[in-house]
Amino acid sequence: MRIGNKLLLRLGLFCVICIGTTLHTEAQGKSDSKDTSQAAKDTTQLLSKADYSILPVKRSVGSVSMGTIETKPLISLQQMLKGNAVGVYVPERSGEPGSDQTNMFVRGLSMPLLLRRNITATQPTVFLNGMPLIQENPFAYDVQQYDYNRIGSQTNLLSIIDLDNVESINVYKNAGDIGELGPWAPNGAIWITTKNAHKAERQVSVNSYVGFAQRPAVTTLNAADENAFRQPFYAKYATADQKTNYPSYLANNLSPDYYGKSDWTDLYYKNAALYNVNLSVTGGSDRANFRFFGGATKNNGTADQTGFSRYQAFFSVNMLPLKWLTSSTTINASMMKREGARYLRDRFAEARYIPDLTTPLAPNKTMYANYLDQLTTSVDNNVTNSIQGAFSLAAKLNNFGIVSKLSFDYNTGVRDQFFPTTIMENNNFVSNYFGYNQRLFFDNAATYKWDLNKANKFEFKAGFSYTADLNKYNYAYAYNTPSDFIKLNMVDGNSNHTSAVISASNPKGTVYLTPVAGMLVTRFIDQEAHRRASLYAKVNYGYKEMINASLLVRSDGSSTQQPDARWYMPLPTAAVDMDLTKIFRIDNNHNTINNLIFSTSYGVVGRDNLDDRFGAGPQYGVDLGWKDATTIASYNGFAGLTRPYSSGWVGYGFKWAHTENFNAGIKADLFKSRLNIGVDVYRKADKDMLFAVPVSSESGYASQYLNGMDVLNKGVEVIINSDIIRDTKHHFTWNAQLNVAYNQNELTKLPGDLSSVIIGDRKLQVGHAIDEYWLLKNNGVYITDPASTQNYKGIALKAGDPIWANTQGDPSTINDDDKVLMGHAMPKVTGGFANNIKYKDFNVSFDIYFALGQKILNEYASQRLDFVNNENGGTMSSVKEITYWQKNADLSKYPVYNPWSNVIPYQLNQNLFLEDASFVKLRSVTAGYDFINSRFIKKLGGTFTRVYVYVTGMNLLTITPFKGNDPELVDFNGHYTGYGLPLSKSYTFGIKLDL
Numbered sequence: 001m002r003i004g005n006k007l008l009l010r011l012g013l014f015c016v017i018c019i020g021t022t023l024h025t026e027a028q029g030k031s032d033s034k035d036t037s038q039a040a041k042d043t044t045q046l047l048s049k050a051d052y053s054i055l056p057v058k059r060s061v062g063s064v065s066m067g068t069i070e071t072k073p074l075i076s077l078q079q080m081l082k083g084n085a086v087g088v089y090v091p092e093r094s095g096e097p098g099s100d101q102t103n104m105f106v107r108g109l110s111m112p113l114l115l116r117r118n119i120t121a122t123q124p125t126v127f128l129n130g131m132p133l134i135q136e137n138p139f140a141y142d143v144q145q146y147d148y149n150r151i152g153s154q155t156n157l158l159s160i161i162d163l164d165n166v167e168s169i170n171v172y173k174n175a176g177d178i179g180e181l182g183p184w185a186p187n188g189a190i191w192i193t194t195k196n197a198h199k200a201e202r203q204v205s206v207n208s209y210v211g212f213a214q215r216p217a218v219t220t221l222n223a224a225d226e227n228a229f230r231q232p233f234y235a236k237y238a239t240a241d242q243k244t245n246y247p248s249y250l251a252n253n254l255s256p257d258y259y260g261k262s263d264w265t266d267l268y269y270k271n272a273a274l275y276n277v278n279l280s281v282t283g284g285s286d287r288a289n290f291r292f293f294g295g296a297t298k299n300n301g302t303a304d305q306t307g308f309s310r311y312q313a314f315f316s317v318n319m320l321p322l323k324w325l326t327s328s329t330t331i332n333a334s335m336m337k338r339e340g341a342r343y344l345r346d347r348f349a350e351a352r353y354i355p356d357l358t359t360p361l362a363p364n365k366t367m368y369a370n371y372l373d374q375l376t377t378s379v380d381n382n383v384t385n386s387i388q389g390a391f392s393l394a395a396k397l398n399n400f401g402i403v404s405k406l407s408f409d410y411n412t413g414v415r416d417q418f419f420p421t422t423i424m425e426n427n428n429f430v431s432n433y434f435g436y437n438q439r440l441f442f443d444n445a446a447t448y449k450w451d452l453n454k455a456n457k458f459e460f461k462a463g464f465s466y467t468a469d470l471n472k473y474n475y476a477y478a479y480n481t482p483s484d485f486i487k488l489n490m491v492d493g494n495s496n497h498t499s500a501v502i503s504a505s506n507p508k509g510t511v512y513l514t515p516v517a518g519m520l521v522t523r524f525i526d527q528e529a530h531r532r533a534s535l536y537a538k539v540n541y542g543y544k545e546m547i548n549a550s551l552l553v554r555s556d557g558s559s560t561q562q563p564d565a566r567w568y569m570p571l572p573t574a575a576v577d578m579d580l581t582k583i584f585r586i587d588n589n590h591n592t593i594n595n596l597i598f599s600t601s602y603g604v605v606g607r608d609n610l611d612d613r614f615g616a617g618p619q620y621g622v623d624l625g626w627k628d629a630t631t632i633a634s635y636n637g638f639a640g641l642t643r644p645y646s647s648g649w650v651g652y653g654f655k656w657a658h659t660e661n662f663n664a665g666i667k668a669d670l671f672k673s674r675l676n677i678g679v680d681v682y683r684k685a686d687k688d689m690l691f692a693v694p695v696s697s698e699s700g701y702a703s704q705y706l707n708g709m710d711v712l713n714k715g716v717e718v719i720i721n722s723d724i725i726r727d728t729k730h731h732f733t734w735n736a737q738l739n740v741a742y743n744q745n746e747l748t749k750l751p752g753d754l755s756s757v758i759i760g761d762r763k764l765q766v767g768h769a770i771d772e773y774w775l776l777k778n779n780g781v782y783i784t785d786p787a788s789t790q791n792y793k794g795i796a797l798k799a800g801d802p803i804w805a806n807t808q809g810d811p812s813t814i815n816d817d818d819k820v821l822m823g824h825a826m827p828k829v830t831g832g833f834a835n836n837i838k839y840k841d842f843n844v845s846f847d848i849y850f851a852l853g854q855k856i857l858n859e860y861a862s863q864r865l866d867f868v869n870n871e872n873g874g875t876m877s878s879v880k881e882i883t884y885w886q887k888n889a890d891l892s893k894y895p896v897y898n899p900w901s902n903v904i905p906y907q908l909n910q911n912l913f914l915e916d917a918s919f920v921k922l923r924s925v926t927a928g929y930d931f932i933n934s935r936f937i938k939k940l941g942g943t944f945t946r947v948y949v950y951v952t953g954m955n956l957l958t959i960t961p962f963k964g965n966d967p968e969l970v971d972f973n974g975h976y977t978g979y980g981l982p983l984s985k986s987y988t989f990g991i992k993l994d995l
Contacts, residue, residue, distance in 0.1 A: 064169040065737065068834040068847055071926045071950050073209060073274050073988050075299050075308060077126060077158040077169075077190065078102040083832030083849030083923060085171045086739035087680075087717045088188075091851075092968050094980040097299040098308030098338045100136065100156045101980070103972070106173050106188030108713035108743040109826050110659070110686045112770040113972050114759055116147040121610055124171075124188040125181070126158060129330060131390055131407040132184055133158070134437045137471040139611050142647075143524045143631045146349035146876065151475055152433045153338065153413035155384040160334045162312050164207045164278050165293045167195045174680070175661035176575030176601030179552045180463065182534050186607040186659040186686065194330070197282040197289035197318065204995050208277040209952075211988030215269040215302045218965075219887040222363050223250050223258035229891060230867065237800055237898040247871060249359050262363040262885055267372060272300035272307070274988055290317040302984040307339040326394045333387040340382060341981060342375065345879045347419060350477070351429045358872060360880035368882060371423070377484065379418035386411035399449040409439040420484040428484055435473030442466045459540040465533070472527035479520040524631075528612050531559040548577045552603070560609040561656060562617065568656040573603025595669035600662075607657035607686065614690060614705065617652050619644065648692045648703040655707055657689040676721040684713040685748070693751050694759065708751030711770055715743035731840045740831040745769050761909050763821065771825040773857060773974065776818060777805035778912040781895045788812055792903045800898030802905045802912070823914050825974030828853030832923075841930040849923045856917040856970050858963065859908055860978035861889045866906040868899040881979075888978045889964045908975075917967035917976075919960035926952040946994035954986045 064084045074080050075098060082090040087107050094101035106124045113119060117138035126133045135158070140151050170191040172178050178185035197203075227250050234243055249258050278295030293314040300307040312334040319327050348354055361371060390407035415433045445463040452458065536554035541547075552573040557566050580586065580596040613619060621644035622631060644650070665680035687710045692703035718740045725734040747770050750757060756765040763774040780803045790797040792804065792814045809817045834847040863870055863877060870878045894912065897905035906912075928950030931937050937947055960967045962976075969980030 064171070065834065066166065066168065067836065068737070068845070069163065071209075071845075071928065071952050071990060072163075072924055072954060073211065073276065073299065073952070073986060074163055075159055075297060075310065076102060076156050077161050077192070078104055078156070080161075080163060080166075080169065081171075081190070083847060084739075084834070085169070086719050086831065087173060087715075087741040087743075088171055089741075089827060089830045089851065091970065092983060093970060093972070094341075095301060095303070095969075095983040096306050096341050096981045097301045098155055098159050098310075098336060099340065100150070100154055102156065104190070105826070106171065107682060107684050107715065107741075108745045109771055110187055110684075110711055110713070111689055111709070112747075112762070112764055113825075114762060115141070116150075116972055117141045119972055122187055124190050125184045126190045126192065127184075128161065128192050128332070128388060129194055129390060129407075130392075130405060130443065131388060131409060131441055132439070132467070133160075133388070134409045134411060134439050134469075137437065137528065137610070139471065139526060139528055140435070140473055140475070143475065143526070144349075145352050145631060148346055148349050151350065151415075151431075152435050152473065153382050153384045153415050154340060155336055155338050155382070155413065157384070157386065157411060159308070159310060159336060160312070160332070160386045160388075161192060162278065162293070162295050162297070162310075162314075164205075164295065165194050165280070165312075165314055167193045169193075173661075174575075174599075174601050174663040174665075174682070175573055175603035176550065176599070176663070178605060178661070179554070179573030179575075179601075179603045180536060180538065181605070182536070182554050182556050182570075183532065183558065183606045183608040186605050194314065194316070194332075195280070195291065195293070196316065197284055197291045202283040203281070205280045206278075206993045207990070208275075209988040209990030210273075210275045211952075211986060213272040213274060213300065213302045213984040213986040215271050216982040216984055218265060218269065220262040220265055220363065221885045221887055222260065222262040223255070224253070225262075226250060227253070232896055233899050236896060237900060239900075242900060247358065249362075257362040257364045257367050260364050263365040264361075264363045264368040264882055264885060266365050267368055268882060269303055270305075272302045272984075274299055274986060278312075284318075286320075288317070288319040290315070301341075301981060303981045304341045305339060306341055306981065309337045311335045324395055324397050328392045328394070329390070331387070331389045334385070336384045336386070338382045338384070340380070342380075343979065344881055345876055345979070347429075348879060349876060350417070350431060351419070351424070351479075353424070353427070353429070353479075354874055354876065354878075355425045357874065357878045357880065360884055361882045363882070363885035374420065374422045377420050378423070379416055381414070381416040383415075384411060384413045400447070402446045403444065405441075405443045407441045407443070409441070410436070412436040422484075427479055429477065429479055431475070431477035433473065433475045435471075435475075437471045438469070440468045455544045457542040459542075461538040461540070463534075463536050463538075467530075467532040469530040469532075470527065471530075474523075474525050476521065476523040478522070529559070530612065532608065533557045544582070546579050546582045550575045556606050556608075558606075558608045558615075560612045560615045562615050562652065562654050565655050568606045568658070570604035570606055570658055573601065573605075575599070575601035575603075591672045593668065593670055594673050595667070597667045598665070599667070600664040602660075602662045604658050604660050607659055607689065609690070613650055614654055616650070618650060621645070621647055623647075643700070645700050646702050648705055649695070649699075649701045650705050653707075654690065654705075655688060657707070658687055660685040660687065674723040674726060676719075678717075678719040680717040682713075682715060682717070686711045686713075687749075691751055692759075693754065694757060706751035708749060708753075710747070710749035712746045712748050713743055715741060717741045732838070734835070734837045736833070736835045738831065738833050740829065742829050743826075744828065745771065745826070758816070763819070765821060768821050769824055771974070772821040773823045773825070773855070773911075773914060774819045774821055774909065775823075775914060776802075776814070776910040777807070777820055778910045779803040779805055781897060790814070795902050797903065798898075798901070800905070801901050801903050802895075802897060802910070804910065819909065822911060823855030824853060825856070826854055827851035827918070841933055842928070844925075844927045846925040847923050848920060850918075850920040851967075852918040854917050854967075854974075855914050856962070856967065856974050856976050857908055858889060858913040858915055859975040860964065861891060861894065862906050862908040862913050863977075864889075864891055865894055865897075866899065866904065869904060883978065886978075893963070915963055915976075916961045917970065919958055919962070919967045921955070921959075922957040924952060924954050925956060926950055944993065944995045946992060948992040950990050950992075952988050952990065954988075955983050956985060 068084055069080050078090050081088050081104060089105045090102060092102045103119055104124055105122060110122050120138045123135060141147050144151060171188060172191055173188040178189055181189055253259050276297045280293040282291045284290055295312045297310045314332045316330040361368060388409045390405060392403060392405035394403045413435045417431045419429045421428045443465040445461060447459060447461045450458045534554060534556045536552055538550060538552040540550045555567055555569045577597060577599045580598055581593060586593050620641040623642050623645045624640045662683045663680055667678045669676050688707045689709040690705050690707055691709040693706050695701050695704050721737045723733060723735050725732060747764055747766055747768060750766055756763060764770060782797060782799050782801050782803055784799050786797055789812050804814045806814055807818045807820060829852040832847055832849050836843060836845040928948055931947040932944060937944055964976050966983060968983060970976050
């Protein structure tokens with residue numbers, strides 16, 4: 001049956017439920033002596049609690065204390081959650097402002113991260129006032145040759161959220177919390193509520209900060225340093241021919257460009273300005289109120305002239321046209337501009353072009369300045385626009401309530417790039433990207449409260465939601481325009497023009513549609529539409545305010561599922577909360593135990609497909625392309641399609657993947673609530689996930705997609721909040737909050753009951769963690785040729801080669817069978833420690849962020865030590881950025897192998913490069929004073945309610961055993977490449993005024 005017909009049947013069932021509930025309400029109202037407007041007698045209170053969200057807020061240890069982050073210069077949601085939400089791990093992989101290099105993982109890793117695009121499927125859904133926000137669709141990776149970064153704006157779409165406009169952030173992860181969200185929340189949910197007009201009177205707030213990010217202290221290198229590093233290898237192992245072929249830029253030690261002063265950092269690293277200013281105005285009456293918020297933020301990076309700008313406006317209005325009816329409307333709009341890092345690797349990857357790499361950029365400031373001058377004639381325009389809106393109606397008559405909400409999310413990303421012939425070996429390059437994402441979300445819920453008697457109370461709820469998504473992009477690139485003054489736009493423009501000569505005084509100029517003769521042009525156009533419908537019914541039961549239990553059933557339909565499996569009805573979700581202080585009549589006379597709550601829940605939610613190719617069944621691809629550009633849909637210049645040999649066979653018979661959640665926790669308030677402790681234990685099992693299983697080469701396919709991958713995450717979360725000092729007499733307090741989470745993941749099943757699979761340099765084995773590395777054990781170096789016929793994959797091992805452990809198989813042969821699973825890319829323990837010390841109107845706060853138990857592969861060290869293969873390798877790993885002349889690791893601690901050996905002794909897949917990346921960071925320190933009680937403010941008169949001035953320092957100290965610069969600057973697969981821009985120290989001065 002088609003999704004539309006089933007949707008109508010379920011919608012009809014929902015209407016019957018609502019009508020029946022309404023009739024019961026009317027009958028109840030006739031016999032009820034209460035005034036039907038009783039629920040709305042306090043209209044001000046109703047307006048202040050305008051129902052943005054339909055999800056009820058349950059007892060949760062996942063709330064974020066806004067007081068710990070309100071004085072920090074944070075520009076993304078991920079940065080707000082970092083270290084502040086228990087069970088949420090946020091690795092900030094680069095200090096590039098506004099980039100999409102920061103991710104969130106709630107209660108571990110739900111699937112292996114084999115490709116960068118896999119990250120999207122592991123992220124929690126973010127709700128803004130009940131609206132599920134769009135997060136970047138990974139389908140554009142299909143047309144990329146490399147996946148270093150996604151084509152397009154590469155801007156973090158969650159940077160639209162301004163911290164000063166946020167009322168609360170909650171993390172939903174327990175089964176009882178996410179049951180109503182269904183397929184939106186297999187990875188958990190982040191629930192954000194913006195500030196509302198809390199009073200029917202005027203309020204004005206002005207918040208602003210200004211400061212700077214401090215340029216990092218780095219150790220620079222020049223050719224003399226590189227020469228000194230290489231000479232021990234040449235002296236010990238090089239032949240006469242190899243010495244003769246010494247790189248030219250190192251051979252001439254009289255060259256001032258390479259052997260002179262290494263001062264390129266004067267142009268690359270700089271102190272960077274930070275500022276933010278925003279204004280909010282609220283007002284209204286008892287029957288209507290509003291809130292306006294506007295802000296501008298500028299966050300510059302300390303490296304490579306990176307920067308991020310955001311301009312935002314938010315408006316909400318709540319009205320009470322009838323005493324039982326509340327209407328709410330919100331609009332949130334933002335424009336974001338980003339200046340990204342200008343990596344050579346990223347440019348070559350997009351252009352699918354690798355130039356002559358024998359001579360790197362010189363570390364001399366004068367030479368580097370000449371290169372930057374050439375970059376000024378290039379173009380890199382990067383703009384993201386975003387708007388969200390919602391209209392909701394909330395009605396309450398006696399015990400019956402209904403909320404209906406229509407909301408939308410729309411964003412566009414535009415990026416235009418041009419690189420002239422002077423920096424592309426006489427080949428210029430232009431690319432244009434325009435993409436947009438749109439979402440329409442219709443959500444409804446009806447509730448009815450029924451008190452059987454004073455002891456037994458029921459609440460019934462039924463809900464229906466419908467989502468329509470459309471993701472689209474147009475992308476084109478071209479080579480070899482006749483002149484660097486001719487720029488083209490193949491995405492949009494004026495098709496009546498064939499070209500345009502642009503003056504040097506206006507290098508960005510006007511761009512046109514049709515390319516000129518002789519250009520090599522490639523276009524990509526793709527879009528995906530996704531529809532999802534959900535229905536659920538829930539009953540809550542309360543007994544004497546001691547026990548609260550709920551049971552929820554739901555059904556979900558999705559257009560990305562195959563026709564015979566459009567709809568999915570998981571097992572019901574059940575949750576129980578028990579107040580043990582009342583059940584066991586715990587004596588509170590001594591104020592030892594003030595509150596003791598036990599909670600447990602179990603439920604299953606569906607895990608939807610991110611794109612529509614799995615719902616379409618067998619399909620064609622473009623594997624006819626060139627060897628180094630397989631995504632181009634042509635063969636010998638003719639357009640063509642073929643089976644998806646490289647991307648994997650997609651067949652029939654797929655079913656919904658799902659996530660089973662079990663949670664049990666206890667929350668205690670002790671000693672007059674001076675000590676609050678929350679402990680949760682959980683078991684999260686993701687089952688029947690699709691996985692690309694390698695198949696025999698005779699089939700022609702690299703892999704086949706099958707259901708059947710199961711991943712288990714289990715762990716413990718602890719929150720301890722304490723008023724260490726609560727001296728109200730002397731106005732002195734000290735509050736501290738510690739959150740700690742332990743997580744362990746395990747691959748419990750593979751499709752076809754396979755015990756293991758090998759994909760590239762990764763091995764997934766049932767019974768092991770999905771984030772383990774597959775490595776050779778390194779036991780030193782052969783001083784002399786081995787006495788026996790030891791070999792590595794048939795290549796004889798000799799003096800100067802590594803001693804790799806032979807763990808199994810042929811005792812004389814070392815190969816992949818001898819690799820061992822070891823280490824974890826994800827930390828086992830994460831958390832944060834926040835403190836706030838206050839004396840009268842003065843306060844000092846600081847917070848610590850930590851991640852323990854993770855390992856990283858130092859790819860940077862591997863690449864530098866393997867200089868022979870990388871010197872003229874002609875691959876992306878051979879690219880030498882200007883940061884090549886920066887010391888990112890101590891290479892003297894590694895053994896001296898023969899770099900000319902055919903066994904490639906410095907290959908990455910060995911535990912020689914596996915390092916402990918645990919860290920503890922002093923993330924911020926803030927000192928502030930509220931001048932509201934000062935004589936100066938009182939003399940001014942007026943209606944100030946807050947005049948708070950503060951200074952904040954960020955990223956002040958890192959303690960780690962890692963040999964590199966920063967253990968956070970690690971790629972998604974756990975590799976440290978040296979490409980992450982530094983998380984610089986910053987210092988800001990801010991003021992918050994309320995009147």
